[in-house]
Amino acid sequence: MFVPSVTNPIGDFVRDMVPRITxxxxxxxxxxxxxxxxxxxxxxxxxxxxxxxVNIGSAPILIYMERKVCAHVQCRxxxxxxxxxxxxxxxxxxxKMLFKEVYAPSGADKLMFYLAPLIVLIAPFIVCALIPFSRxxxxxxxxxxxxxxxxxxGFGVLGILLGGWSSNNKYSLLGALRSGAQMISYEISFAMxxxxxxxxxxxxxxxxxxxxxxxxxxxxxxxxxxVLGFIAFILFFISSTxxxxxxxxxxxxxxxxxxxxxxxxxxxxxxxxxxxxxYIALITNSALATTCFLGGFLPPCIGIEFVxxxxxxxxxxxxxxxxxxxxxxxxxxxxxxxxxxxxxxxMDFEWKFLLPVNLVLLTAGAIYMVIV
Amino acid sequence: xxxxxxxxxxxFTFPLGGIDIAFYAVAIVMLVTAVFTVVAKNILQSAVxxxxxxxxxxxxxxxxxxxxxxxxxVMTYVGGVVILVVFTILLTTHLGEDxxxxxxxxxxxxxxxxxxFVFVMVKCILPxxxxxxxIVNAPANYSSLQNFAVRLLGYDQNGFIIPFEAVSVLLLMxxxxxxxxxxxxxxxxxxxxxxx
Numbered sequence: 001m002f003v004p005s006v007t008n009p010i011g012d013f014v015r016d017m018v019p020r021i022t023x024x025x026x027x028x029x030x031x032x033x034x035x036x037x038x039x040x041x042x043x044x045x046x047x048x049x050x051x052x053x054v055n056i057g058s059a060p061i062l063i064y065m066e067r068k069v070c071a072h073v074q075c076r077x078x079x080x081x082x083x084x085x086x087x088x089x090x091x092x093x094x095x096k097m098l099f100k101e102v103y104a105p106s107g108a109d110k111l112m113f114y115l116a117p118l119i120v121l122i123a124p125f126i127v128c129a130l131i132p133f134s135r136x137x138x139x140x141x142x143x144x145x146x147x148x149x150x151x152x153x154g155f156g157v158l159g160i161l162l163g164g165w166s167s168n169n170k171y172s173l174l175g176a177l178r179s180g181a182q183m184i185s186y187e188i189s190f191a192m193x194x195x196x197x198x199x200x201x202x203x204x205x206x207x208x209x210x211x212x213x214x215x216x217x218x219x220x221x222x223x224x225x226x227v228l229g230f231i232a233f234i235l236f237f238i239s240s241t242x243x244x245x246x247x248x249x250x251x252x253x254x255x256x257x258x259x260x261x262x263x264x265x266x267x268x269x270x271x272x273x274x275x276x277x278x279y280i281a282l283i284t285n286s287a288l289a290t291t292c293f294l295g296g297f298l299p300p301c302i303g304i305e306f307v308x309x310x311x312x313x314x315x316x317x318x319x320x321x322x323x324x325x326x327x328x329x330x331x332x333x334x335x336x337x338x339x340x341x342x343x344x345x346x347m348d349f350e351w352k353f354l355l356p357v358n359l360v361l362l363t364a365g366a367i368y369m370v371i372v
Numbered sequence: 373x374x375x376x377x378x379x380x381x382x383x384f385t386f387p388l389g390g391i392d393i394a395f396y397a398v399a400i401v402m403l404v405t406a407v408f409t410v411v412a413k414n415i416l417q418s419a420v421x422x423x424x425x426x427x428x429x430x431x432x433x434x435x436x437x438x439x440x441x442x443x444x445x446v447m448t449y450v451g452g453v454v455i456l457v458v459f460t461i462l463l464t465t466h467l468g469e470d471x472x473x474x475x476x477x478x479x480x481x482x483x484x485x486x487x488x489f490v491f492v493m494v495k496c497i498l499p500x501x502x503x504x505x506x507i508v509n510a511p512a513n514y515s516s517l518q519n520f521a522v523r524l525l526g527y528d529q530n531g532f533i534i535p536f537e538a539v540s541v542l543l544l545m546x547x548x549x550x551x552x553x554x555x556x557x558x559x560x561x562x563x564x565x566x567x568x
Contacts, residue, residue, distance in 0.1 A: 112417065144517055147443045154450035158423065161457050165416060184454070204517055 007136045010046065015039045047139045051129050059279045060090040066332055073336040100268035105168055108265070112166035117266070117273035120159030123152045124280035131287045132207045134297045134316035145206040146198050149288070150191045153243070156281070157183045160245075163274070164262035175261025178251050178343060185350045186242040186249075192358040193236040196365050197292040200225060210296035217300045222293040228365055233293045235358060240285040241334060242350070244278065248338040251346060286327035287320075294323050391435055398435070402428035415460050423453050438515050 018039045022030055064079070064087065071078030079086025104113045130145045132138040142148060157180055164176020198204050200221060201212045213220045222229045242249040263274045290296055297316030301308040341349070405425040412418040426449040433442035527533045 109414070109417070112420065115420070142439075144439055144443055147440070147447070147517075151443045151446040151450070154447070154454055158420075158450065158454050158457070161454065162416070162420065165457075180454070180457075184451075187451075 009136055011039075011043050014042050014046070018042065047129070051125060051139055054133075055125060055128055055280045055283070056276070058283055059276050060094060062279045062282060062328065063093075063275075064090045065328070066335075069329065069332040070336050073333070094272070097272045098269060102268040102270060105265050107168040109166040109168070112162050113265075114270065116159045116163035116166060117270045117277070118159075119155055119162065120277040121273060121280070122155040122159075124156075124277055124284050126152045127284040127288070128280065130206055131284065131291060132210055132296060133320050137317065138207060141205065141207050144204050145209075146194050146204045150187075150194060153187060153190070156243075156277070157187075159277075160262050163266070167262070167265035169265050171259050172262050172264045175264070179245055179262060182249065182251065182346060183243060183245070185347060186239045186354075189235065189239040189350065189354045189358050190243050192355075192362060193232055193239060194288075194292070196232050196358075196362055197221060199362070199365055200229075200369060206291050206296075210291055210298065213295045214298060215301070216303045217295070218303075220293065220295040220298075225365070225368060228361060228368060229293070231357075232361060232365075233289070235354065235361070236289055236293065237330070237334075239354065240289065241331065242346070244281045244285060244331075246278075246282070246331065247335040248340050249346060251340060251343050282328055282331060283324065286324045286331065289327050290320065290323040294327075296320060296323075394435055395432070398428050398431045402432070416457060419453050419457050419460070423450055426450070426453075440515060440517060440520055 015036070019035050022035055022038070067086075067089075068078045079089035082088040082092055104110050127149050129139040130142065130148065132141070160183070161176050161180045164172040164174075164179075167173070197209065201209045203209055203212065213224070218224065220229075222233045263271055266274060297320040299308075299311040299314060299316075299319050301311055402425055405421045405428065409418045409421040409425060412421060426445060430442040430445040433439070433445060523530055524532050524536055
């Protein structure tokens with residue numbers, strides 16, 4: 001059995017507090033068994049609330065950020081009216097979305113139609129539970145973090161395919177099939193890059209991958225292995241962009257060709273769930289890039305003791321989210337800068353360029369590990 | 373689902389044992405989805421129920437501390453069924469209609485087979501009552517990824533290096549076959565050039 005390597009101050013606090021609170025209850029409610037059961041349930045509840053808060057809380061921030069980044073790239077101002085610099089605009093949009101009527105088109109497979117958005121949300125929520133936000137802040141510190149991430153990523157494709165098919169709409173079906181082919185292909189290079197990280201760090205646990213980068217900024221995997229680390233980071237960036245169906249690889253929902261792709265027929269809450277899944281995937285992929293390449297929650301120490309002391313004073317969560325939001329900003333700039341390739345170009349790029357390069361990278365990494 | 377969410381500690385805390393509760397909950401989900409897989413009239417719906425049945429099986433593996441097998445189950449079957457879904461969309465017409473109704477002899481054969489299977493299982497399990505009361509107890513780190521890899525690639529008596537290599541040669545063969553089938557011959561390429 002895997003023994004968690006993390007200290008758990010929050011869990012210990014709950015386990016400590018529950019007996020103190022039950023003291024005030026009648027004597028028949030007081031037993032060690034009941035206390036430990038209650039503490040377990042409270043801890044589980046805290047974990048669930050934490051994951052939901054990180055995911056659902058950051059979605060409006062990301063949507064606002066996306067609008068602003070997009071606007072400034074295109075020399076516009078973006079939302080400006082509601083609240084200071086349009087900060088309340090996304091919240092208003094979310095409320096509008098939630099109050100819309102939910103209906104399925106006639107001839108749609110109702111069960112699959114409403115199941116698809118739920119399936120899409122599985123993968124990002126599970127991946128979010130695995131990510132270490134700080135030294136003792138991780139929901140599930142499992143020994144096989146990376147295989148689990150690769151395994152649950154399949155649900156994303158499934159949800160999109162089901163959504164597209166059950167809508168009973170040609171555009172939806174075309175979009176779903178395109179995105180199915182695309183995500184299945186790019187999943188391979190996505191998994192290969194994660195394998196590269198596993199190989200160089202010697203562990204599949206995300207916490208020990210992060211702690212393996214302890215030291216200065218040059219101990220992060222992106223810099224620690226000369227050239228190879230940086231190439232791996234770029235390849236991860238490309239394949240995760242395609243994996244998330246974001247522009248420039250958004251042929252699945254290309255508005256100009258497919259009127260929105262697999263979620264053409266969705267409206268109201270189910271559409272909001274697709275949207276949410278997209279943005280949570282943005283967070284989790286950025287967090288994954290941060291954990292695997294940019295040192296996770298570790299501060300960017302530069303080897304000068306005076307500066308490092310100040311950097312170490314900042315809590316790890318803040319470093320983590322600073323890096324994550326930097327990555328998200330990179331994804332957004334890429335989205336609004338590059339043009340969309342054709343379907344066949346996209347497939348050629350994966351199978352004829354990215355995959356061979358990944359294989360070469362894995363081999364080169366293995367040779368490096370053996371020699372150094 | 374996550375092994376370190378204190379589930380293993382629960383047998384000492386829950387009256388019935390946490391693993392037991394988890395087992396029965398997962399087993400019910402598994403059976404219900406399995407039944408729906410067979411009953412559903414639509415190929416896609418039954419494929420989706422099949423996936424949930426497989427995921428429940430994976431959770432059962434996790435309860436038995438066989439985490440790698442659980443993840444391999446999710447990885448191969450979710451991915452595999454997704455491919456199946458793609459191909460059913462691509463290859464079948466009249467997908468939304470009640471496409472496949474089986475004939476009676478086949479149903480009869482299926483009943484006979486499943487009753488036979490249940491009979492064999494009961495026959496095998498009944499003589500060993502200690503299965504019910506026995507504690508699942510694997511040595512520490514028995515199924516960790518490290519041990520798994522060491523045994524898979526080991527060439528001593530416990531190792532599986534030769535089957536592993538044989539399987540990888542098989543996979544390589546499949547890959548090469550796929551490329552050979554998919555690639556265009558030189559004549560076709562020249563013909564296309566002439567057309568252009």
